[in-house]
Amino acid sequence: MVLVAASTYLLLVFTPHSLDQVLFEVISAFGTVGLSAGITADTGPAGHLLLVLLMFIGRTGPLTLGSALALKHRTRHYELPEQPVIVG
Structure with a gap:
């Protein structure tokens, strides 16, 4: 939420567009939705x-955070048996 709010503020500074257009553009980019309010061409290089x-953070951020929280390193209290395989 902080990233979306900060990006909205920065895009409002870079462009002369209204808050609803900029907020729609930012949320659409973060959610990688593919929709646009039509102001992307007017944002300039910094806005682009x-x-x-x-778009990159929105695509990788939630997945990476979720997997980092789910994949905690746990010690095993058992050992798996090992046996050499005899072939032939």
Whole structure:
């Protein structure tokens, strides 16, 4: 939420568009939805870079955070048996 709010503020500074258009654009980029309010062409290079970063973070961020929390290193209290395989 902080990233979306900060990006919205920065995009409002970079462009002369209204809050609802910019917020729609930022949330769409973060959610990698593929929708646009039509203001992407008017954002300039800094706005384009910001939207590209939002798309990348939105695509990898929640998945990475979820897997990092789910995949904690746990010690095993058992050993798996090992046996050499005899072939032939």
